[in-house]
Amino acid sequence: MNKHPETSASSKGATARRRFLKEMAGAAGGACLLSLGVGLYGSEASARPAAALRPPGALEESDFLAACVRCGLCVRDCPFDTLKLSRLGDNVATGTPYFEARSIACEMCDDIPCVKACPTGALDRELTDIRKARMGLAVLIDQETCLNFLGLRCDVCYRVCPAIDEAITLELVHNPRSDRHAMLLPTVHSDACTGCGKCEKSCVLPEAAIKVLPFKLAQGKSAEHYRKGWEEKEAAGGSLIGEQEQLPMRGLEGRAYGDTRVDQGQTPPYTPPKAPGSDLDSGWKP
Amino acid sequence: MNTHAPASSIRGAARIGAVARPGAEAVEVKGWLKAHKWLLLRRFSQLSILLLFLIGPWFGLWLVKGNLSSSLTLGVLPLTDPFVLLQSIAAGHPPYREAVLGGGIVLAFYLLLGGRLFCSWVCPINIVTDAAAWLRRRLGIKGGKTPHADTRYWLLGFTLVASFATGGIAWEWVNPVSMLHRGLIFGFGLSWGIVIGVFLYDLLLASRGWCGHVCPMGAFYGLVGKTALLRVTADKRSTCNDCMDCFAVCPEPQVIRPALKAVGQSHPVILDKDCTSCGRCIDVCSKDVFRLTTRFDRSES
Numbered sequence: 188m189n190k191h192p193e194t195s196a197s198s199k200g201a202t203a204r205r206r207f208l209k210e211m212a213g214a215a216g217g218a219c220l221l222s223l224g225v226g227l228y229g230s231e232a233s234a235r236p237a238a239a240l241r242p243p244g245a246l247e248e249s250d251f252l253a254a255c256v257r258c259g260l261c262v263r264d265c266p267f268d269t270l271k272l273s274r275l276g277d278n279v280a281t282g283t284p285y286f287e288a289r290s291i292a293c294e295m296c297d298d299i300p301c302v303k304a305c306p307t308g309a310l311d312r313e314l315t316d317i318r319k320a321r322m323g324l325a326v327l328i329d330q331e332t333c334l335n336f337l338g339l340r341c342d343v344c345y346r347v348c349p350a351i352d353e354a355i356t357l358e359l360v361h362n363p364r365s366d367r368h369a370m371l372l373p374t375v376h377s378d379a380c381t382g383c384g385k386c387e388k389s390c391v392l393p394e395a396a397i398k399v400l401p402f403k404l405a406q407g408k409s410a411e412h413y414r415k416g417w418e419e420k421e422a423a424g425g426s427l428i429g430e431q432e433q434l435p436m437r438g439l440e441g442r443a444y445g446d447t448r449v450d451q452g453q454t455p456p457y458t459p460p461k462a463p464g465s466d467l468d469s470g471w472k473p
Numbered sequence: 474m475n476t477h478a479p480a481s482s483i484r485g486a487a488r489i490g491a492v493a494r495p496g497a498e499a500v501e502v503k504g505w506l507k508a509h510k511w512l513l514l515r516r517f518s519q520l521s522i523l524l525l526f527l528i529g530p531w532f533g534l535w536l537v538k539g540n541l542s543s544s545l546t547l548g549v550l551p552l553t554d555p556f557v558l559l560q561s562i563a564a565g566h567p568p569y570r571e572a573v574l575g576g577g578i579v580l581a582f583y584l585l586l587g588g589r590l591f592c593s594w595v596c597p598i599n600i601v602t603d604a605a606a607w608l609r610r611r612l613g614i615k616g617g618k619t620p621h622a623d624t625r626y627w628l629l630g631f632t633l634v635a636s637f638a639t640g641g642i643a644w645e646w647v648n649p650v651s652m653l654h655r656g657l658i659f660g661f662g663l664s665w666g667i668v669i670g671v672f673l674y675d676l677l678l679a680s681r682g683w684c685g686h687v688c689p690m691g692a693f694y695g696l697v698g699k700t701a702l703l704r705v706t707a708d709k710r711s712t713c714n715d716c717m718d719c720f721a722v723c724p725e726p727q728v729i730r731p732a733l734k735a736v737g738q739s740h741p742v743i744l745d746k747d748c749t750s751c752g753r754c755i756d757v758c759s760k761d762v763f764r765l766t767t768r769f770d771r772s773e774s
Contacts, residue, residue, distance in 0.1 A: 257651065258539040
């Protein structure tokens with residue numbers, strides 16, 4: 188036994204080394220699995236419900252989750268208790284600030300205290316004019332229940348809008364149902380809407396017909412290569428494809444091209460259809 | 474060595490097959506208060522820090538705003554958890570100056586005084602896991618599967634990798650420390666579940682499992698305080714009667730042996746980075762072997 192003390196010592200060393208490597212592999216493997224689970228859970232759970240809006244100045248969601256340390260200082264400095272920290276189960280990344288417009292809308296403070304309070308830059312201090320905030324975009328989502336679409340003059344969303352006549356305008360259109368009234372349709376303009384949610388908050392219906400949504404849900408996007416002819420024409424100071432060939436229109440000869448208006452008392456040329464079978468024999472016999 | 478371990482100690486009780494009550498001898502010899510001095514000081518520290526955060530929301534007295542992740546004291550002093558900040562940077566976000574300054578202040582404090590002071594004197598989860606450890610001892614629960622003590626260091630590395638890979642602060646998805654602290658201040662939701670999970674894990678599955686083996690935040694502060702000043706010394710180790718009570722109550726029992734039994738070092742100072750400087754060993758020792766001192770005080774009496 189004691190003939191080869193080096194051998195037994197080295198085999199002992201080897202056993203110890205093997206055990207050490209095994210333990211380390213276990214520790215590393217366990218830690219790797221746990222953090223993999225956390226990472227996957229994190230990327231899975233970072234989807235946010237549409238009704239949960241971020242504070243003004245919030246970075247784009249993926250950058251926001253890298254920057255927000257979940258301290259709640261913005262929540263503390265919000266004078267209207269609009270902001271709250273997400274709790275586990277709210278489906279918003281736990282501990283991050285958000286608000287729901289239908290509960291408490293953003294009052295759009297001039298000094299933007301929530302942005303000032305943020306120590307990390309998750310709320311971007313580049314935002315100094317609250318009218319440039321883009322927390323989401325209001326969408327008149329239900330034209331079947333909106334009172335103005337039914338022909339009434341509710342107008343509440345329009346009246347409460349902090350950017351009245353810019354973010355929401357009332358557009359006058361003919362009411363085809365009564366055929367003698369107008370409808371004033373609340374219409375949101377994305378270049379002025381901050382997503383504060385006052386409109387959604389004040390909608391008189393039991394469920395708001397106008398809602399603030401994340402841009403991703405609220406907006407479409409033109410393809411990069413699309414051009415609007417009338418804009419291009421305006422920019423170029425004239426048609427880019429030259430003057431168009433003007434084809435005559437039967438019955439409207441002598442009028443300006445494109446003028447199809449009917450004068451008072453004038454009847455358009457009309458030939459009543461002939462009775463079937465009166466001049467063509469289809470050859471059909473019963 | 475010179476006297477037999479008392480019957481209520483870990484070793485004494487094991488000899489006669491009785492239930493051990495670590496610290497009972499110290500209570501007899503020094504009185505209850507002195508045998509719980511450091512524990513009481515620690516609870517006082519943990520609870521008063523928590524209270525500072527709570528008197529704002531409770532009474533509208535805003536001395537401190539925020540939570541342990543980041544806070545603002547008296548409107549001027551920013552403090553930020555350097556671990557969460559590190560993950561944020563790994564995730565690709567360069568933080569503002571306040572957060573960097575706050576993180577720097579916290580980092581300097583623990584770098585200087587002792588990294589894992591955070592664990593034993595500040596962290597609210599410590600109360601939960603101490604309770605689990607106490608109950609585990611009282612109920613005599615043995616066994617389970619304790620992960621390797623280095624798991625936390627691996628996890629520390631992997632949380633940074635995960636933050637980098639997912640572009641988000643990875644550990645905050647589950648971190649029971651911030652969940653508990655934030656929950657107490659801002660409201661819990663289902664975060665209770667994670668805290669209860671940690672309690673049950675420590676109680677049933679792994680002795681001192683969370684704080685001593687898993688928590689990457691503790692690992693981070695351990696590394697920070699590797700060369701810090703405040704240390705526990707076993708300077709009266711010659712009077713040790715091998716009762717093992719300090720090993721029973723210590724949240725990181727492996728740190729005691731080198732100092733107390735002179736294994737791999739000759740001086741009696743506990744220099745291991747895992748030591749949380751909780752001072753519980755000082756409390757439960759009836760022979761007053763331990764003492765809180767600096768890392769340079771290598772004297773022995």
